[in-house]
Amino acid sequence: MTSLGSSSSSATEYTVRVPKNTSKKYNLMAFNAGDKVNCSTWTQARMERDMSGRRIYGDEETADGAAGSEFGKKQREEARRKKFGIVKREFKVEDQPWILKVNGKAGKRFKGLKKGGVTENASYYIFTQCPDGAFEAFPVHGWYNFTPQAKHRTLTAEEAEEEWGRRNKVVNHFSIMLQRRFREQERGGDDDDDENEKSGKKKKKGGGRGGDLRIHDLEEDLEMSSDDSDSSLGDDGESKTKSKKDTGKGKAKKKKKRKSSDKEALEDSDDGDYEGLEVDYMSDESSSSDEEPEKGKISKGEDHPKGIDEASESEEESEEEKPNEEEAKEEEEEEEGKKTPVQTEKKKKKDSSGESESSDDSDIDGETASALFMKKRTPPKRGGRGSAGSSRTGSRPGTPSIDSASTSNTLRAAASKLEQGKRPTPGPSADSPAAKRLKMEPSSQSPAPSGKSTPQPPSGKSTPSSSDVQLTEEAVRRYLIRKPMTTKDLLKKFQTKRTGLSSEQTVNVLAQILKRLNPERKNVNDKMHFYLTE
């Protein structure tokens, strides 16, 4: 501390203090010279740690507990990591970059990355002068290099390469980013539609369904087989798969899909769409498949007059609409809840029909059973249908379709009355162990005797057409025991000329009798047949 010789030198001494207990950690914020950052112009600033690295380093959390989790998965994962010597780097909050936002939303953004190796060999201190003239020295805890972040849109690497290739040709450089922005907008808007379309068309249902639902295996099989069987129908099949697939995506989209699928169906095969409506003895080959695109139409058409058969059909179809929107199991439950008698009996008949050889049995239509059964039934039916078609018409005393159309209006009431009467009673009986029944169903694909199946009188017998003069319960019972008949058939037996009753009266009386008798139901060729067993 020798004083210098020059006259105008002045030496001042200051004490240096290193404060001990300070909770403040001093850090350095370094900006690039070119950025020309001036701290004094900042009005307000926000700074926080950038925690985006946490999920890269953090463990991927699989579903904890219940669905999708394995017993002891965590321990196994840990053991596996140790075995392979994988050491995870800790996520240290201290080392994470800073995000500095200056002057609010419209202002600048900076990212501050920690500079390593600052405190290793030498320590940096910040000397600040205190009001009393002494210096206080604070150690620097970390050094962060802050760089401004671009807010404007940038090109990705691929796009940049593209543009590089075109650099000699492109004159208007402004248009590059404009186009990119435009493309992004388009992509965002059409994203949903595109996804649906593509996944519906390209991927098979299994792939498309992957993320959405876990669907019963059986349904997978069914739908797969339906795919195959319906592939010949082309768009109808596609539309069906689409409508099936959309269950997970919500009803709104489904309706949209259905419209588009409907449109598609319309465009391609208009003829086939209406085949299923008037069903008497026309070939039913396309009925089940055309049903689904028609469901929309049919559900609307429920209001206007239909025959009993169609009424029952449509009720079941409307049921099927709902199940299609939910999962397979719920479907059955719903049906059981709402239309228990019909369904259980149909199922029964299904099982029993499988075993008995009669032509009637083989003609059971899928559309009146749950959707679960429908698809599987369709292929086997096709084979049997051709042969049975003729025999069916033969066994039934020639029921021309015109007849049915004319009597349908009056029979509707009878049918609906009957069904309402039947609904509440067999309710509890149908709720027998669902597991058992559900187990039964998968196995009932191949005809299997079920406990509930009732032996059917072989209906191949041709009935001697003994017409009863009187419309009595006895008579009806006799008819029904002998052979399953539809209401139309029954009415024909009791012709108004013979019984002396008007057609209305006949209908009413018949309805009452049937209510009393409570016959079993069976569906043959889209028509509801009644029968009794003694």
Add this chain to the structure above:
Amino acid sequence: MSEKGEVDLTGAKQNTGVWLVKVPKYLSQQWAKATGRGDVGKLRICKKGNQGKAEVSFTLNEELTVIDGIEDKTVSAPRDHPFTMQTVGGQMLAVFTENSSGQSEERSDGSSSVSGAGAGPDKIALEGVVVQRAECRPAVSESYMRLKRLQIEELAKPVRLSQQLDRVVTSNYKPVANHTYNLEYERKKKEDGKRARADKQQVLDMLFSAFEKHQFYNIKDLVDITKQPVIYLKEILRDIGIYNVKGTHKNTWELKPEYRHYQGEEKTDE
């Protein structure tokens, strides 16, 4: 109270000027030993009049020159440390502080004893802008040279050392008739006995409650949980469950879909 993330800009507005000084390690260690208010030395600034160049030098306090850990008493830290002044350049260096409330630890320089992630919100404040950079160099002296030499020797020593032993090490493993662990194991096995078949319904109950917790189970884990013989258990499982052969959950058992009722899955069953 400033909310989390809000930066206190008072320092920037006042344009407080600070110095950034690079200090050698041994000096920072000595400073850490400072007692009392933290007085470590004196800073002397000589302004050379017209030229404007300043000479700055730091003198370490007497008591802090003693270095611990070195036996040689002649070696001590030098006292004189001239500063080499440098300009900041175009670079803009600001100083901000982070105050982690609730977990303040005594900060000693150099050692970064961070108290984990701050429990409370961190208060960030801008203290000022660096106006001058400096490097603290020790004035060259004999004692400094000796100090340095010692340091280098310390660092040159290898971390690991091979040492020859005179005698055989016998204290680690001694032969034992039967390990205690083995004895325990055998005893436990005998006591527990073989697994007996419990009532099927009970087993089913156990299985269902187990599957409520997790969806997929290994057969071994199930045997452990239910304490049933494997064959019997497998029979029961075949009834109510399915065996995943492929997929992500390989070789695991899970309940059949009709028995499942998971919240995570979208379908509901009974």
